[in-house]
Amino acid sequence: MDIRSGQDGDAVIRIVDVAKRYVIGQNVVNALDGVSFGVRAGEFLAIMGSSGSGKSTMLNILGCLDRPSEGEYWLGGVNVAHMDDDALSDHRLYNLGFVFQSFHLIPQLTVAENIALPLFYRGLEDDQVAPRVQELASPTNSPAGSASASPSPAPSPTTRP
Numbered sequence: 827m828d829i830r831s832g833q834d835g836d837a838v839i840r841i842v843d844v845a846k847r848y849v850i851g852q853n854v855v856n857a858l859d860g861v862s863f864g865v866r867a868g869e870f871l872a873i874m875g876s877s878g879s880g881k882s883t884m885l886n887i888l889g890c891l892d893r894p895s896e897g898e899y900w901l902g903g904v905n906v907a908h909m910d911d912d913a914l915s916d917h918r919l920y921n922l923g924f925v926f927q928s929f930h931l932i933p934q935l936t937v938a939e940n941i942a943l944p945l946f947y948r949g950l951e952d953d954q955v956a957p958r959v960q961e962l963a964s965p966t967n968s969p970a971g972s973a974s975a976s977p978s979p980a981p982s983p984t985t986r987p
Protein backbone atom coordinates (compact mmCIF):
# COMPACT_ATOMS: atom_id res chain seq x y z
CA MET A 827 0.00 0.00 0.00
CA ASP A 828 1.38 3.41 -0.90
CA ILE A 829 -0.63 5.82 1.22
CA ARG A 830 1.32 8.97 0.37
CA SER A 831 0.96 8.66 -3.37
CA GLY A 832 -2.71 7.69 -3.06
CA GLN A 833 -2.27 4.30 -4.70
CA ASP A 834 -4.42 2.49 -2.15
CA GLY A 835 -7.74 2.65 -3.96
CA ASP A 836 -9.56 0.50 -1.37
CA ALA A 837 -8.87 2.72 1.63
CA VAL A 838 -11.97 4.35 3.10
CA ILE A 839 -9.70 6.28 5.44
CA ARG A 840 -6.37 7.66 4.30
CA ILE A 841 -4.21 9.64 6.73
CA VAL A 842 -1.23 11.27 5.04
CA ASP A 843 1.64 12.94 6.91
CA VAL A 844 -0.69 14.22 9.60
CA ALA A 845 0.75 16.47 12.28
CA LYS A 846 -1.02 18.03 15.25
CA ARG A 847 0.51 20.79 17.31
CA TYR A 848 -1.01 22.22 20.45
CA VAL A 849 0.25 25.70 21.23
CA ILE A 850 0.01 26.74 24.86
CA GLY A 851 1.54 30.18 25.27
CA GLN A 852 5.22 29.81 24.38
CA ASN A 853 5.09 26.02 24.39
CA VAL A 854 4.31 23.81 21.42
CA VAL A 855 3.35 20.16 21.92
CA ASN A 856 3.87 18.00 18.85
CA ALA A 857 1.15 15.46 19.64
CA LEU A 858 1.33 13.89 16.15
CA ASP A 859 4.30 14.25 13.86
CA GLY A 860 3.92 12.91 10.34
CA VAL A 861 1.50 9.99 10.75
CA SER A 862 0.36 8.04 7.68
CA PHE A 863 -1.88 4.99 7.40
CA GLY A 864 -4.90 3.68 5.57
CA VAL A 865 -7.97 1.72 6.63
CA ARG A 866 -9.85 -0.44 4.15
CA ALA A 867 -13.57 -1.18 4.24
CA GLY A 868 -14.35 -3.85 6.85
CA GLU A 869 -10.94 -3.58 8.46
CA PHE A 870 -10.61 -3.28 12.25
CA LEU A 871 -7.93 -1.03 13.63
CA ALA A 872 -6.67 -0.59 17.18
CA ILE A 873 -4.61 2.41 18.20
CA MET A 874 -2.21 1.53 21.00
CA GLY A 875 0.47 3.49 22.77
CA SER A 876 1.60 4.85 26.08
CA SER A 877 -0.20 7.67 27.83
CA GLY A 878 0.46 10.95 26.04
CA SER A 879 1.50 9.32 22.77
CA GLY A 880 -1.33 10.94 20.81
CA LYS A 881 -4.08 8.29 20.69
CA SER A 882 -6.90 10.63 21.69
CA THR A 883 -5.56 13.32 19.37
CA MET A 884 -5.62 10.84 16.48
CA LEU A 885 -9.14 9.62 17.38
CA ASN A 886 -10.41 13.20 17.57
CA ILE A 887 -9.09 13.82 14.07
CA LEU A 888 -10.41 10.51 12.72
CA GLY A 889 -13.81 11.31 14.23
CA CYS A 890 -13.87 14.78 12.61
CA LEU A 891 -13.98 16.37 16.06
CA ASP A 892 -10.68 18.16 15.45
CA ARG A 893 -8.48 19.07 12.50
CA PRO A 894 -4.82 18.28 11.89
CA SER A 895 -2.32 21.14 11.85
CA GLU A 896 -0.78 19.64 8.73
CA GLY A 897 -1.40 16.76 6.38
CA GLU A 898 -4.37 15.18 4.68
CA TYR A 899 -7.28 13.16 5.96
CA TRP A 900 -9.16 11.49 3.14
CA LEU A 901 -12.49 10.13 4.34
CA GLY A 902 -14.54 8.39 1.67
CA GLY A 903 -12.58 10.17 -1.06
CA VAL A 904 -12.87 13.68 0.42
CA ASN A 905 -10.03 15.54 2.12
CA VAL A 906 -11.66 16.70 5.37
CA ALA A 907 -8.42 17.96 6.94
CA HIS A 908 -9.22 21.63 6.70
CA MET A 909 -13.02 21.72 6.57
CA ASP A 910 -14.87 24.20 8.76
CA ASP A 911 -16.91 23.05 11.76
CA ASP A 912 -20.23 22.89 9.90
CA ALA A 913 -18.80 20.77 7.09
CA LEU A 914 -17.13 18.47 9.62
CA SER A 915 -20.45 18.13 11.47
CA ASP A 916 -22.07 17.01 8.21
CA HIS A 917 -19.36 14.41 7.72
CA ARG A 918 -19.91 13.09 11.22
CA LEU A 919 -23.65 12.91 10.61
CA TYR A 920 -23.42 10.95 7.38
CA ASN A 921 -20.14 9.03 7.51
CA LEU A 922 -19.19 8.27 11.09
CA GLY A 923 -20.53 6.39 14.07
CA PHE A 924 -19.19 6.52 17.61
CA VAL A 925 -19.38 3.86 20.29
CA PHE A 926 -18.40 5.65 23.47
CA GLN A 927 -17.20 4.05 26.67
CA SER A 928 -20.11 5.74 28.42
CA PHE A 929 -23.41 6.03 26.55
CA HIS A 930 -23.75 9.84 26.23
CA LEU A 931 -27.51 9.53 25.87
CA ILE A 932 -29.66 12.59 26.44
CA PRO A 933 -31.37 11.84 29.78
CA GLN A 934 -34.48 13.93 29.07
CA LEU A 935 -35.30 11.81 26.00
CA THR A 936 -36.57 8.24 25.78
CA VAL A 937 -34.42 5.55 24.18
CA ALA A 938 -36.43 5.87 20.99
CA GLU A 939 -36.07 9.66 20.95
CA ASN A 940 -32.31 9.36 21.49
CA ILE A 941 -32.13 7.07 18.45
CA ALA A 942 -34.38 9.36 16.44
CA LEU A 943 -32.51 12.58 17.10
CA PRO A 944 -29.70 12.24 14.53
CA LEU A 945 -32.27 11.12 11.96
CA PHE A 946 -34.10 14.41 12.45
CA TYR A 947 -30.82 16.28 12.06
CA ARG A 948 -30.52 14.48 8.73
CA GLY A 949 -33.86 15.95 7.74
CA LEU A 950 -35.88 12.72 7.67
CA GLU A 951 -39.64 13.00 8.05
CA ASP A 952 -41.54 11.37 10.95
CA ASP A 953 -42.85 8.53 8.77
CA GLN A 954 -39.29 7.69 7.70
CA VAL A 955 -37.91 7.95 11.22
CA ALA A 956 -40.41 5.71 13.03
CA PRO A 957 -39.62 2.45 11.18
CA ARG A 958 -35.89 3.08 11.47
CA VAL A 959 -36.19 3.67 15.21
CA GLN A 960 -38.33 0.53 15.54
CA GLU A 961 -35.64 -1.46 13.76
CA LEU A 962 -32.74 -0.03 15.75
CA ALA A 963 -34.46 -0.12 19.13
CA SER A 964 -35.73 -3.68 18.94
CA PRO A 965 -32.62 -5.50 20.31
CA THR A 966 -32.49 -3.13 23.28
CA ASN A 967 -36.19 -3.21 24.18
CA SER A 968 -36.70 -4.20 27.77
CA PRO A 969 -39.02 -7.19 28.44
CA ALA A 970 -41.57 -4.78 29.88
CA GLY A 971 -41.35 -2.68 26.72
CA SER A 972 -40.41 0.44 28.68
CA ALA A 973 -38.06 1.55 25.90
CA SER A 974 -40.94 2.30 23.57
CA ALA A 975 -39.76 2.45 19.98
CA SER A 976 -42.48 4.90 18.96
CA PRO A 977 -41.16 8.46 19.09
CA SER A 978 -44.32 10.34 19.93
CA PRO A 979 -44.29 13.24 19.73
CA ALA A 980 -41.24 13.46 17.51
CA PRO A 981 -38.30 15.25 19.13
CA SER A 982 -37.49 18.53 17.53
CA PRO A 983 -33.86 19.67 17.63
CA THR A 984 -35.05 23.25 18.07
CA THR A 985 -37.15 22.62 21.16
CA ARG A 986 -35.47 19.67 22.84
CA PRO A 987 -31.74 19.19 23.45
Ligand SMILES: Nc1ncnc2c1ncn2[C@@H]1O[C@H](COP(=O)(O)OP(=O)(O)O)[C@@H](O)[C@H]1O
Nearest residue numbers: 848855857875876877878879880881882883884
Ligand atom coordinates in the same frame (compact mmCIF):
# COMPACT_ATOMS: atom_id res chain seq x y z
N1 LIG B 1 -5.97 20.19 24.14
C1 LIG B 1 -4.66 20.03 24.36
N2 LIG B 1 -3.87 21.09 24.58
C2 LIG B 1 -2.55 20.93 24.77
N3 LIG B 1 -1.89 19.75 24.77
C3 LIG B 1 -2.64 18.66 24.57
C4 LIG B 1 -4.05 18.73 24.34
N4 LIG B 1 -4.51 17.48 24.15
C5 LIG B 1 -3.45 16.67 24.25
N5 LIG B 1 -2.32 17.37 24.49
C6 LIG B 1 -0.97 16.83 24.61
O1 LIG B 1 -0.70 16.08 23.42
C7 LIG B 1 -0.02 14.88 23.73
C8 LIG B 1 -0.85 13.71 23.26
O2 LIG B 1 -2.01 13.63 24.07
P1 LIG B 1 -3.17 12.59 23.83
O3 LIG B 1 -3.57 12.63 22.41
O4 LIG B 1 -4.24 12.91 24.84
O5 LIG B 1 -2.47 11.22 24.15
P2 LIG B 1 -3.06 9.80 24.62
O6 LIG B 1 -4.53 9.78 24.31
O7 LIG B 1 -2.27 8.79 23.86
O8 LIG B 1 -2.81 9.69 26.09
C9 LIG B 1 0.24 14.91 25.23
O9 LIG B 1 1.54 15.46 25.43
C10 LIG B 1 -0.82 15.84 25.75
O10 LIG B 1 -0.39 16.47 26.94
Ligand SMILES: [Mg+2]
Nearest residue numbers: 878881882883
Ligand atom coordinates in the same frame (compact mmCIF):
# COMPACT_ATOMS: atom_id res chain seq x y z
MG1 LIG C 1 -6.24 9.42 25.54
